[in-house]
Amino acid sequence: MPEIFIDNIRYEFEGKPKVLQFMLDQGLDHPFFCYHPSLSIPANCRQCYVEAGTPVMNRETNDWELDENGERVIRYFPKLMTSCSLEATDGMVIKTHRTSELVKRGHKDVLEFILMNHPLDCPICDQAGECPLQIQTYKYGPEGSRFEHKKVHKPKRIKLGPRVILDAERCINCTRCVRFTDEISKTHQLTIISRGDKNYPAVAPGTEFDDPYSLNTVDICPVGALTSADFRFKARVWEMNQTPSIDITNGKGCNTDVWVRNNLVLRITPRYNPDVNDHWMPDIGREDYRRMNENRISRPDLKLDGNKIKSSWSNAEMTFAETISNAKPEEFLVLGSAFSSLEDNFTLQKFFKSRGIENISFVTNIQKGSGDGFLMDDDQYPNTNGCRMLGFEELSPATFKKKVSGGKYKVIISLEDDLLGREVIDTTDLNSAFFVYFGSNNNKTSEAADLVIPISNSVETPSTYINVDGRCQRTVPAKETIYTNRKLNLEMSVGRLDRYGTKFDNWVSDRNRVDCIPGWEFLERVALLDNSNFGYETSEDIIHEIAHTNSNFSGVSYEAMDEQLGVQLKVTKETKEKTA
């Protein structure tokens, strides 16, 4: 196998990797700005210098030439090389800042130039704390500045589009954003304008940066030049904790990180998954943080004489138990939901199966033509495949409306799915049936329901979803409910503020915790009333059971999903046809 020597350590490599990417893959730290593994390589920041040499081949013996000590004769490139664009070749010798004073000097020199025109506004810059320039300046930068002249001034606070704001003075001209719109989102909305140290990214006059993926440019901007109009100035990065999650606004299931401070989700960013979303996610998925925080249902709601009143949990459990014992199996309409997790859907199925109700259905939310073939699918719900694989009856909105409006159902039970809000049915379709709704957010459907069970959402309880391509992925709880505790639940991430904050700190309070429990837990509690419960203590127990009872899900576990960035399931022929 071909070999490469980096700082005198031998590595083997396959294929034709670039030296920088190879070093990063080996866990070697090396500074860079413009390089991005998913974009073309412009080699323009010149930060990733290395010294590089190749062994000299003796044409006669067809072997490496050796010096008097028996060492290979190395011919070094006369200049410092940018490792991002340098292809590894057999026998190549690389010296980084660890072994070469010249490389160390090179890194420092470039940083001196970059910082020359870069404003010293880290204390008010959103990027601070997660800024490659800041980090690399600490690690590799010059001790002080010799630049005692006027900096170049450029436009600040430019609204490039509805979601992205530009501070051109902070821009180091790495062109990542321009390359993103050219190569990934392909809207070609950005360009670098002007020349030399006057240049900066811009949109054409009279146009705006309304690319549906525009916020990815904020993520990949290595400085604070591009910031999110929404998140700007909301929080310092180090005050938030970061938790892996899944975007549930779409069937694609982009992998995300949710960032929480004081138990509120403040932003959502994409998390790398080469099999699903690479480094990217659509802007619309990032707005979902509002749903996680706002307009939440807290404590069960009960309709009494047409008026909604708050109820206790035990009252809600009794009411639910009573309602289901008063009706015959054929009078039930039990709806799973492609919006809800596998855990809740499975428990619902199991709960009613044990009560003689085999048929669970769900209503699809597929907007034909709304997808873009990239990270936005026609399917608006994250778990359509999950419902299919559980064997739920798949109903189109129209079929469902016909089915429900006959009035033959006395009890309708639905997992979270805003059927009224998305105009599948209206209140008249419900007739006089008793309607039980499991939901996280207030909406038209919860308003119409007779009993509303507030359930934890995808960032409050581990939730598993099967995306449109059959990838089984799960979320990790990021937000506490009244009944969960970050410090006790070892799975939840604990940030600096969570750990050390006191109630005298600005961002620490007991507010923002919702009185809700996971949907499966409610069903477990109801079942406990007649001792028919399943013994689930955590949501992981449910996934364990699914994996071992339904062959569609064999191999699925939280551990596997966490380690392999999701588990790829076989999408059966049947489910594929239905998708088509």
Place this chain on the structure above:
Amino acid sequence: MSQKYEFTKEELAEIEKIKAKYPDKKPPVMPVLWLAQNKFGHVEPEVQHLVAKTLDLPPAHVYGVVTFYTQYYGERKGKYVLDVCTTLTCQVCGGYEILHHLEEKLGIKAGETTEDGLFSIQSVECLGACGYAPMMQITNGVYCNHLTKEKVDKIIDDLRAGKLPEYENMPFYQHGDPEPSKS
């Protein structure tokens, strides 16, 4: 501002000819910008959009190109743009004196336009006429070589009268007699 920018049928035919020279749709952007600038006198954003639309290119691309090349007028300039070379040879041969003379004469600084919109002055980089320094170019067109203050005065007077200087054939001394070869 409400002027509508359009290409005529003849110009569109010309653009088709330009397109035929290249195997891709991006390259015509520079010649078509030239065509547009020669017609409209500038390539302000509306014109850039026209060029983008005509060539089916992203407007941002056209904007990036316009701002990269100094000869495209992304903003409206005077009728006569006096590009005075001040680089190297022109600098040591008095380019700045010519520039300052012009500034004084027209009452504007380099980079500005006279109030009547007739003249703009720019201090520009080497125009490739070093042997004929100091020199200037008028509106991306004719070169005026071996400038003196008197020559500049005459050029300005002529321009005010609407008369552009003629192309000067520069001598090739080696041939003995500098001989003109008009094209």
Place this chain on the structure above:
Amino acid sequence: MNTDWKNFEPVLIPNIKDLYKIDVYEKNGGYEQLKKVFKDKKHTPESLVNEVKAANIRGRGGAGFNAGLKWSFMPKPDGGPRYIAANGDESEPGTFKDRVIFERNPHLFIEGSILAGFAMDITAVYVYIRGEYRDQINMMQKAIDDAYAKGYLGKNILKSGFDLEMYVHSGAGAYICGEESSLMESLEGKRGYPRVKPPFPAQKGLWGRPTTINNIETLANVPLVVKNGADWYTSIGAKTHPGPVLYGISGHVNRPGVYEYPTGMLITDLINDVCKGVRGGKKVKAVIPGGSSTPPLRGDSLDGVRMDADSLRTAGSMMGTAGMIVMDEDTDIVDVIWRISHFYHHESCGQCTPCRDGTGFLEKTLIKIKDGEGEMRDLDILLDLCTQMEGRTICALADAAAWPVRYAVERFREDFEKRVKKTVYAVA
């Protein structure tokens, strides 16, 4: 060494009236070489490449690379399009020689391009001319139109079965587009950002296809080589850098202009004889031998220095484009270096950090010194900045910006020291 330069008969710009007209050009042996190659089969593409290689035409655009060798880097034809980009961007300050070819002998260049096209199985030649040369662009276009009309260009040239198109592409004001990969980007209708090499243009050039970029003057030399042979060509001028060359001499000389002489001319001959001496009989303070990016030489170090790559390298400079700028004893070197620095600051494309910001740092430091605000340490900073820029960027613009500063500070240090403050006051 050819000392008989005074009797040298120009061959690139021969003394023929109205030579730019195609009829006159033909009457004087023009397009004959084309006929010899296409009709008399004087050359196969391979032998033509070898002939040019043997002639050692060193690129006239500045780098001085053997043109035939460059041609031989082109891969074997695969049936797809292949291009020549003829570089007439001519924007290196001090350079104004290609325009003389456009004005006086455009058909020599066209003939050379066709021969080059035949040698490398080229589909189309794009003649990139700087946008400021509006008149020369028109002249060139007229010459190309005439050549098309006579069947020297287009389909089935001289019934040889060889097709070649030739187009003029006008630049629009960007020095960097004289750099070969930037020129290709510009031809492709983009911002003129130099490309990362490898891949080299011969592998992946215009539109990803094999491309050779040659200077206008380089291509104009080709018909002469084909006509008279490589031996004739190498007998002219300097041994390692042969041939006739267009010297563009400007600055404080009595008769500035473009002159055609063999390479290897003594700089002193060029100044004193060819250009009739320095204005006002003054002494030479400095000479920049080959365009602004080549290191300036002191006026008192010119003895015996010849205009060819080897001699100039020994003297501590470069041949560049042979665009020589002569400065007399009254010249303020600090001002000149500042202005050169301003030029590179203005023309940096802005891609690479060391160039984008380094050129600005250089200029701002030089302004400080020029304005009398400089300190001794600023001179060291200047030299340090040069080290930080040289060889650290995609193209050579950073080097071109750094060299004049480095060598001026080293060679004219007394001029700089005179301008900086003698005392450094402690900051209160």
